[in-house]
Amino acid sequence: MRISVIGTGYVGLVTGVSxxxxxxxxxxxxxxxxxxxxxxxxxxxxxxxxxxxLMEKNIQSGHLSFTTELHFSSADVIYIAVGTPQLPDGTSDLQYIEQASQVIARSLTKDTIVVTKSTVPVGTNHWIKTLIEEAAPEEIKVTIVSNPEFLREGSAVYDTFNGDRIVIGTENNQGREILDDINASFGLPIYHTDLKSAEMIKYASNAFLATKISFINEISAICEKVGANVEDVALGMGKDNRIGDKFLNAGIGYGGSCFPKDTNALVQIAGNNEHDFKLLKSVIEVNNSQRMKLVERAREAVGDLSGKRISLLGLSFKPNTDDMREAASIPIAQELVNQGADVVGYDPIAIPNARSFLPEEVQFKETIEETLRGADVALIITEWEVIKSIDLITYTTLMTSPIVIDGRNCYSLDEVRRHPIHYISIGRPEVQNRFVGNSLNTR
Structure with missing residues (x-):
């Protein structure tokens, strides 16, 4: 089938290539x-x-091409995958959706199916249909389909071919049958519903996952106060099939282009329909405050941060992506700079993007060793595999004082206790080791 995809951001490019x-x-x-x-x-x-x-493979086979030309005469189906960034009030900016709809309408020469991959507020697909029909030739019939994406950055290609389900929202059999045919080769379960329900499924899914993250982070705070281990608590919870073990990893909260934007948008959608979504507001509040925990712990460990050399390990919002949108490193670095710290950052992939997001005072290093050399405190922000696999001796040999504050619980406490490290993690017992003579003291 011949398909045009408007927009080559994260969603559009992965969708087109797949x-x-x-x-x-x-x-x-x-x-x-x-x-x-x-x-x-x-x-x-x-x-x-x-x-x-996959890009190279499909370009060579002739199945994939790229263009700036905005016409769709040869397309059987048109996908809209443009950005819907967050406005200051938390609502979604739909200007690119509107522009794409207008371009489609001006280019149509036959009946067309338009598929929305972009995350859009409930009711947007009906609006898109109206926009296109008002500007397109009167005799042309337009079918709108909502086909939201559920991709995780860093594993989006894998998720496309191994997802839990494909959601298709439409209001006629033709759209349903065509989308079934397009997606058949993925071999995934397909769930059919109406347009508005499909739009809501996307927001509700992300909001629920964000809720699990903020919930376990609140539990981690209690664990620290009562002396419990949040990892053991999460494991015990996750063995209950009603709860499940996914998204129960305590840390410094969620970021990226989806969860922050979608949770804020859902709060606005609820408010626009006279519903006060108190639970989700609390989820957002918890997540925003969670990021500052590493700075608070650093201050507790060394006192005044002015003049202290602080290493940031990992800068992107999650591993296996260079995406810096809503990354925890941004407010953390800014607060450290505000407090007069000498901030040094490392990331295996995201440094080029990080330069545009982090304060200009931050120094960037190409290796972990350079980043840790002479540091008073190391903050682990992103759980890249290269960071999780650091030999803990590296901290003790390169840092001025091996104080490691782990925002992602990368290391086992048993392993940490074998080294003279002051180790602080999220929701787990603190480990403060030091050598006295030839003996390792732990407390």
């Missing part, structure tokens, strides 16, 4: 000429495991 991989002929459209030229040569503008490999 559809090409299962045999469709995909044209990805973007107005950025330099970006299109780069993608046409097989280079991805985002870091995502396996994505470039």
């Amino acid at each position: 559809l090409a991989e299962i045999g469709h002929h995909i044209t990805c459209i973007d107005i950025d000429e330099a970006k299109v030229a780069m993608m046409a040569s097989g280079i991805s503008p985002i870091y995502e495991p396996e994505l470039e490999h």
Whole structure:
């Protein structure tokens, strides 16, 4: 099937490449000429495991192409995958959706199916249909389908081919049958519903996962006060099938382009419909405050942070991505700079993007060793595998005082106790070791 995808951001590019991989002929459209030229040569503008490999493969096979030309005469189906960024009041900015709809309407020469992949507020797909029908030739019939994405950055390609379900919202059998046919080769369960319910499923799913994260972080705070271990608590909870063990990892909260934006948008959607979503407001409040815990712990450990050298290990909002949107490193670095600390940052992938998000005072290093050398405190912000696999001796040999504050609980307490490290994690007992003579004292 011939499919045009408008927008080559995270969702659009992964969607287009994946559809090409299962045999469709995909044209990805973007107005950025330099970006299109780069993608046409097989280079991805985002870091995502396996994505470039599939791009190169499908460009060579002729199933995938990129263009800046905004016309769709040869397309059987058009996907809208443009951004819907958050406005200051928490609502979604739909200007790019509107622009895409207008471009589609001006280009239509036949009956068309338009599929919305972008995350949009409830009711948006009906609005898109109205926009297109008002501007398109009167004789053309437009079918709108809501097909929200549920991809995790860092594993988006894997998720596309191994997801739990595909959600298709539509209001006629033609749209349902065409989308079933397009997605058949993924071999995943397909759930059919109406347009508004499909839109709500996306927001509700992300809001629920965000709630689990904030819940376990609140539990971690209690664990620290009563002397329990949040990892043991989460494991015991997760063995209950009604709860499950996913998204119960205590840490410094969620970030990225989805959870913060979608939780805020759902609060606004609720408010616009005269419902005060108190639970979700609390989830957002907990997440925002959780990020500052590492700075608070650093201050408790060394006192005044002015003049202290603080190493930040991991800068992206999660591992296996270079995405800095809503990354915890941003407010943490800013607060450390505000308090006069000398901040040094490391990330295996995200440094080029991080330069645009972090304060200009932050120094960036290319290796973990350079980042830790001479540091008074190390803060672990992103649980990259290269950070999780650090030999703990590295901290003791390179740092001025091996104080490690782990925002992602990367190391086992048993392993930490074998080293002269002051180790502080989230919701677990603090370990403060030091050598006296030839003996290792733990307290």
